[in-house]
Amino acid sequence: xxxVQQLFNGLVSGSFYALLALGLSxxxxxxxxxxxxxxxxxxxxxxxxxxLLDTLGMSWWLALIVVPVVLGVFGMALERLFVARLVRxxxxxxxxxxxxxxxxxxxxxxxxxxxxxxxYPRPALLDGSMSLGLFDYPKYQVFVFVFSIVLSVLVWLVLxxxxxxxxxxxxxxxxxxxxxxxxxxxxxxxxxxxxxxALAGLAGVLAAPMRAVNSGMGGDLVIVIFAVVVIGxxxxxxxxxxxxxxxxxxxxxGTLYVPAFSQSLVFVLMALVLLLRPAGLFGREEGVRT
Amino acid sequence: xxxxxxxxxxxxxxRIGLLVVGLVVAFGxxxxxxxxxxxxxxxxxLFAVALDLLLGYTGLLSFGHAAFWGTSAYATGxxxxxxxxxxxxxxxxxxxxxxxxxxxxxxxxxxxxxxYFAMVTLAFAQxxxxxxNQWRSMTGGENGLQGIPRDAxxxxxxxxxxxxxxxxxxxxxxxxxxxxxxxxxFGRVMVAIRENPARARALGYPVDRYKVxxxxxxxxxxxxxxxxxxxxxxxxxxxxxxxTTSGKVVVMNILGGMGTLWGPVLGAGIIVVLEDYLxxxxxxxxxxxxxxxFVVTVLVFRRGxxxxxxxLLRGRDRTAGTAAPTVxxxxxxxxxTVHGGG
Numbered sequence: 001x002x003x004v005q006q007l008f009n010g011l012v013s014g015s016f017y018a019l020l021a022l023g024l025s026x027x028x029x030x031x032x033x034x035x036x037x038x039x040x041x042x043x044x045x046x047x048x049x050x051x052l053l054d055t056l057g058m059s060w061w062l063a064l065i066v067v068p069v070v071l072g073v074f075g076m077a078l079e080r081l082f083v084a085r086l087v088r089x090x091x092x093x094x095x096x097x098x099x100x101x102x103x104x105x106x107x108x109x110x111x112x113x114x115x116x117x118x119x120y121p122r123p124a125l126l127d128g129s130m131s132l133g134l135f136d137y138p139k140y141q142v143f144v145f146v147f148s149i150v151l152s153v154l155v156w157l158v159l160x161x162x163x164x165x166x167x168x169x170x171x172x173x174x175x176x177x178x179x180x181x182x183x184x185x186x187x188x189x190x191x192x193x194x195x196x197x198a199l200a201g202l203a204g205v206l207a208a209p210m211r212a213v214n215s216g217m218g219g220d221l222v223i224v225i226f227a228v229v230v231i232g233x234x235x236x237x238x239x240x241x242x243x244x245x246x247x248x249x250x251x252x253x254g255t256l257y258v259p260a261f262s263q264s265l266v267f268v269l270m271a272l273v274l275l276l277r278p279a280g281l282f283g284r285e286e287g288v289r290t
Numbered sequence: 291x292x293x294x295x296x297x298x299x300x301x302x303x304x305r306i307g308l309l310v311v312g313l314v315v316a317f318g319x320x321x322x323x324x325x326x327x328x329x330x331x332x333x334x335x336l337f338a339v340a341l342d343l344l345l346g347y348t349g350l351l352s353f354g355h356a357a358f359w360g361t362s363a364y365a366t367g368x369x370x371x372x373x374x375x376x377x378x379x380x381x382x383x384x385x386x387x388x389x390x391x392x393x394x395x396x397x398x399x400x401x402x403x404x405x406y407f408a409m410v411t412l413a414f415a416q417x418x419x420x421x422x423n424q425w426r427s428m429t430g431g432e433n434g435l436q437g438i439p440r441d442a443x444x445x446x447x448x449x450x451x452x453x454x455x456x457x458x459x460x461x462x463x464x465x466x467x468x469x470x471x472x473x474x475x476f477g478r479v480m481v482a483i484r485e486n487p488a489r490a491r492a493l494g495y496p497v498d499r500y501k502v503x504x505x506x507x508x509x510x511x512x513x514x515x516x517x518x519x520x521x522x523x524x525x526x527x528x529x530x531x532x533x534t535t536s537g538k539v540v541v542m543n544i545l546g547g548m549g550t551l552w553g554p555v556l557g558a559g560i561i562v563v564l565e566d567y568l569x570x571x572x573x574x575x576x577x578x579x580x581x582x583x584f585v586v587t588v589l590v591f592r593r594g595x596x597x598x599x600x601x602l603l604r605g606r607d608r609t610a611g612t613a614a615p616t617v618x619x620x621x622x623x624x625x626x627t628v629h630g631g632g
Contacts, residue, residue, distance in 0.1 A: 100584025
């Protein structure tokens with residue numbers, strides 16, 4: 001009973017991991033860039049929702065649309081201005097660039113809003129709890145889980161069933177070949193980067209009513225996301241999402257049995273994956289990519 | 291002219307000149323800087339050079355080196371507090387513990403390369419951070435480990451000025467080790483692995499074993515630096531194992547110029563002095579400043595200060611044959627096509 005409840009908690013926190021890992025993976029697939037600023041954009045999503053509520057009184061539902069769009073545009077501008085300049089070099093340079101951007105974004109928010117957490121109320125429609133048969137569970141958490149699943153499936157459908165998705169997948173897996181077939185891969189790079197950032201911002205807005213909203217909320221999280229995508233196989237969209245939920249459940253169950261080390265379990269799992277299946281649970285050997 | 295010869299560092303005389311300048315700076319530093327700051331510069335310089343062995347010479351970006359600096363800071367502190375041995379022994383013991391921790395981390399991390407290596411080392415460092423946070427009986431948790439003594443053979447080291455001179459031999463020894471490693475047959479293999487791992491493997495070098503060895507040596511040297519830092523400050527805190535510390539030592543390398551040994555030393559000096567200046571001036575925006583240095587250096591200045599200076603100066607007198615290409619040229623050339631999709 002308690003275990004089932006913890007598993008459900010795990011699915012909810014896994015929803016955030018999944019959305020963030022999904023964006024990180026899509027960006028990596030398309031650009032070969034590991035975006036260190038992903039956690040910072042998650043933080044900006046949550047802080048952005050707070051600022052819009054605080055200054056304009058914008059409702060959470062509206063913020064759920066406005067914030068990701070704004071951050072997505074911001075992300076596209078970053079890609080054009082900075083990331084694109086380094087994309088032809090060793091991917092480590094973009095890793096370092098986005099690390100620098102993450103430090104700046106995080107510090108700017110800290111300077112403006114301090115380190116204390118800002119309160120964000122749950123939307124009225126999702127307040128209270130509902131019965132899940134075995135136990136009562138907060139409505140909002142149920143919504144987060146369902147929403148992230150729907151979103152992941154949607155992204156999956158776009159990638160597998162549409163022409164845009166076909167191009168993105170082809171460009172991800174065989175960039176040279178795709179171009180030689182006369183497809184302008186470059187056209188899709190900036191939108192895909194913006195889309196990944198928008199997903200991170202969306203996760204942030206989702207997190208605002210249930211997590212502490214502060215400048216540091218993305219800093220540690222992005223490292224967990226790195227472990228998640230190493231476990232799932234970076235560049236594998238399905239692997240990232242699956243590993244996200246898996247890690248969420250693992251940590252939640254860990255709080256029952258080894259509370260002191262529940263945060264460390266994800267890294268232990270990563271070590272095991274590296275030992276037994278270095279390419280990740282759902283990944284291909286990295287040699288194939290290049 | 292003299293300076294240009296020194297930085298270009300091609301002739302033996304220039305090399306010796308550079309060494310003399312370096313030693314003069316090392317021994318004169320507490321006269322120019324507030325002694326605790328001078329000690330920070332020395333400790334971070336060794337830390338940055340330790341990372342350079344991996345990043346600049348072997349082509350492996352460890353984004354989790356705080357793990358070894360911090361592990362040694364704690365281990366040094368525990369040894370010094372519990373045994374009361376001279377701090378030299380405590381620091382060496384701490385560095386040894388760091389090297390022992392580094393061994394399994396290295397063996398797992400070298401299973402991935404490139405960007406994955408950076409992510410994996412970062413994740414392992416975070417694991418060590420969580421362990422340090424939870425193991426309160428050993429590390430003091432969020433309070434840190436306090437009251438690390440500065441004892442050595444009954445010398446009075448309470449004054450940071452004197453402690454600097456007691457500690458600098460350890461730092462210089464560490465720097466000498468790094469220099470020896472780079473200028474040895476082993477060091478040539480490191481560079482070969484950086485330039486072309488497949489060819490190094492084809493020539494019969496066990497590439498992964500070399501990587502693990504460099505990693506452990508690097509962690510040991512980072513451990514010496516972390517131990518000296520902990521003794522100098524009298525405490526070790528969670529900050530020492532946090533990812534921002536890993537990022538700070540990377541920015542020192544990038545800013546100074548990776549793969550040059552002198553560059554990371556310079557980078558460490560600049561960053562430590564800059565941080566001290568900002569703190570004294572009451573400007574509380576170290577993240578913005580460090581982040582901006584990252585962004586600007588990576589975008590327009592990828593060779594770093596030392597690398598750029600050396601390139602400019604060597605470019606001026608091309609008479610003595612073709613200069614060896616730097617890390618940067620080789621890497622850019624070799625990998626331009628990797629992500630051609632962008």
